[in-house]
Amino acid sequence: MVKALMLVAAIGLLIPSQALAQAPELPLNPLAPSNLAKPRPKAPFDLTGTWFIDMAGSQNSWRFGPPPPANKMTPETQKHFEAAQKAAKEGKAYRDDIGQCWPAGLPLIMTRVWPVAMIQLPTAIYMVSHFMNSLRIVYLDGRPHSDPDVVVRTFNGESIGKWEGDTLVVDTTHFVNDHHWIDSGIPATDALHVVERMRLLKGGTVLEIEYTLTDPKSWEGAMKWTKRWNRVDDQEVTEVTCTPDLNSHIPSTQSEFQAR
Amino acid sequence: MKAILLCAALVLMSAIVSAHHSSAGIDRSKSVELVGTIKQFSWTNPHSWMEVEVPDQKGGTVVWKVEMTSPAYLVRAGWKSTTVKNGDEVKVTVRPLRDGSPGGLFVSVLLSDGRTFTERPVTAAPPAQK
Numbered sequence: 001m002v003k004a005l006m007l008v009a010a011i012g013l014l015i016p017s018q019a020l021a022q023a024p025e026l027p028l029n030p031l032a033p034s035n036l037a038k039p040r041p042k043a044p045f046d047l048t049g050t051w052f053i054d055m056a057g058s059q060n061s062w063r064f065g066p067p068p069p070a071n072k073m074t075p076e077t078q079k080h081f082e083a084a085q086k087a088a089k090e091g092k093a094y095r096d097d098i099g100q101c102w103p104a105g106l107p108l109i110m111t112r113v114w115p116v117a118m119i120q121l122p123t124a125i126y127m128v129s130h131f132m133n134s135l136r137i138v139y140l141d142g143r144p145h146s147d148p149d150v151v152v153r154t155f156n157g158e159s160i161g162k163w164e165g166d167t168l169v170v171d172t173t174h175f176v177n178d179h180h181w182i183d184s185g186i187p188a189t190d191a192l193h194v195v196e197r198m199r200l201l202k203g204g205t206v207l208e209i210e211y212t213l214t215d216p217k218s219w220e221g222a223m224k225w226t227k228r229w230n231r232v233d234d235q236e237v238t239e240v241t242c243t244p245d246l247n248s249h250i251p252s253t254q255s256e257f258q259a260r
Numbered sequence: 261m262k263a264i265l266l267c268a269a270l271v272l273m274s275a276i277v278s279a280h281h282s283s284a285g286i287d288r289s290k291s292v293e294l295v296g297t298i299k300q301f302s303w304t305n306p307h308s309w310m311e312v313e314v315p316d317q318k319g320g321t322v323v324w325k326v327e328m329t330s331p332a333y334l335v336r337a338g339w340k341s342t343t344v345k346n347g348d349e350v351k352v353t354v355r356p357l358r359d360g361s362p363g364g365l366f367v368s369v370l371l372s373d374g375r376t377f378t379e380r381p382v383t384a385a386p387p388a389q390k
Contacts, residue, residue, distance in 0.1 A: 091358040093282030130332075131306065184282070235332065240305040249302065249309040251325045251363030257285030 024150065027143045030124035035141055040122050043140075044166045045200040047118040047125055050237060051207055051229035053111045062111035064213065064225055065183025071219040077187060084185025087259035094185055095260060099253045101132075101242035102179040105155030106172055106194055107211055109134050111227055117237035125161065130237040138170050145173055153190060155180055168198040182213065189217040205231045286365045287358045294324050294352040303341035305330050310344065310366070312352050325363040326354055329379050336381040343377060344369060 028035035055061050066081065067073060073081055084094035098104050104112050114131035123141040128134070138159040145151075145160055157172040177190035197210040207229040212222050247253040296314035308328040313321045328334065331341075344350060349372050354364030368378045 088284055091284055091287070093284040096282040096284075099282055238305070238332075240330075242306070246307070249311070249325055250307055250327050251357055251361070252283050252285040252327060252365070254285075257357070257359075 024147070027141070030121060030126075030137070030139065030141055035123050036121065038122075038141075041163070043120070043122065044163060045168075045204065046120050047168075047198070047200070047207065048120045049231050050115050050117050050233065050235055052115045052232045052235065053113060054206070054228040054230050055113070061227065062108075062113055063183055064107050064111075064211070064223075065186045067186065067219050067223055071221050071223045073186075073219050074217060077185075077218045080187055081185040083259065088184070090259070092257050092259040093252075095181070096253070096258060097179045097181065099258075100247070101244075103134055103155035104129075104131065105175070105180045105188065106136065106157055106159075107182060107213065107225075109136065109156060110209070110229075114240075115232055115235045115237055116229070128237055130235075130240055132240055132242055133237075138168075145171070148174065153177070157192070157194065166199060168196075170194075170196040170198065172196070187218055189215055191215050191217045201228075207231070283365060285357055285359070286355050288355050288365075290356055291367065292354050292356045292364060294326075294350075294354065296321070296324070296350065296352075298344050298346055298348045298350055299323055300346060301344045303331055303334075305332075308334060310352070312350065314362075322362050324352075324354070326352060326366050327364070328366040333379055333381075337377060337379050338382045339377055344371070348372065 030036075053062050080095070087094035093099060098108075103109070109129050109131065110116065112129060112131040114129055116130070117128045119126045121140075123139070125138040125140065127136040127138070129136075134156065136156040136159065138161045140161045140163075143160065146158055151158060151174045153174050153176045155176055158174040159170050159172040161168050161170040163169075172194040173192075175188060175190055175192045180188040180192075182188050182192075192213070192215040195212040197212075199208050200206070201208055209227050209229075211225045211227065213225070214222050251257075294312045294314050296312045299311040299313045301310045302308055308331055310326045310328065312324045312326060314324055316322045331339070351370040353367040353369075355367060356364040366379065368376055370376050
């Protein structure tokens with residue numbers, strides 16, 4: 001007992017002499033009044049509203065694949081791609097992680113054929129997809145990307161936006177490395193880098209985003225896609241969740257239709 | 261013209277929007293008519309769904325699981341959460357699963373009162389004249 005007390009006392013004495021870990025200086029969050037109040041140039045446009053992917057031109061306009069020939073797939077991705085094509089011929093879905101309740105992730109969450117609500121502040125744009133209520137924050141408050149050793153990687157990544165004339169350029173990195181796909185059989189890795197050039201057209205009723213996707217672990221070079229969204233004022237973004245019992249009532253998500 | 265384009269787009273979307281998942285297991289070239297009784301109907305996101313109890317040839321019943329789109333689209337097609345109820349006698353048309361197991365993608369339902377509901381948007385009634 002005496003020994004134990006002496007040990008505790010000794011540890012207590014030691015602590016003040018040890019070097020304490022230093023916490024990094026954290027940025028003010030986008031809703032902090034002092035952040036919102038900082039002087040900034042007026043934003044060229046306001047995305048606040050609800051947006052729906054424009055599919056009038058093509059039923060496949062929501063897709064980010066297959067990669068054009070110029071974006072040669074890495075051997076690993078080529079294997080996934082061929083397995084997905086084989087599964088499709090057999091009437092199966094290849095690694096349909098979204099169907100098993102994994103998040104869609106960027107860029108697919110933007111085109112998932114569900115409305116996306118956007119609320120733009122001077123410091124950030126908050127985006128909530130109706131699909132699984134996926135949250136995406138585009139920071140506009142001038143912060144740099146987070147320290148890669150500190151950031152928590154996510155399916156939507158970390159988005160930093162900067163205004164270039166009448167265009168909002170959004171740079172997104174820090175993605176997860178698994179269960180994340182940009183198209184059937186085309187995986188995204190932790191090396192994915194997404195640049196979006198956003199413009200408002202037709203009197204603010206159409207949002208156009210030019211995508212540049214690079215992921216040297218999955219394909220070569222920069223893959224480019226341009227998508228459009230229409231402002232929809234009669235659609236609501238409400239609570240949508242993928243509950244554990246959902247798929248037991250959705251037969252096409254059952255394991256016999258899944259190829260891994 | 262704009263209204264026609266919007267209508268066409270909504271039809272297209274309602275066909276695709278049910279995709280929280282791939283529908284590779286569905287045989288879209290076939291239709292199956294289920295004559296039976298609603299065992300359960302769920303008005304929920306991201307998909308509504310119903311279970312239909314159908315008599316089989318052995319004197320028993322088989323429960324078919326039927327996937328539907330989300331209520332946001334069903335509302336535009338005239339549905340309410342009370343459109344079908346447990347125990348209702350119905351004729352449901354589905355695109356069946358490829359492997360022949362009792363399940364499929366919803367196409368339409370014929371109720372015993374003669375009304376038919378699909379997932380396609382219906383034109384809203386013109387506003388009442390004052």
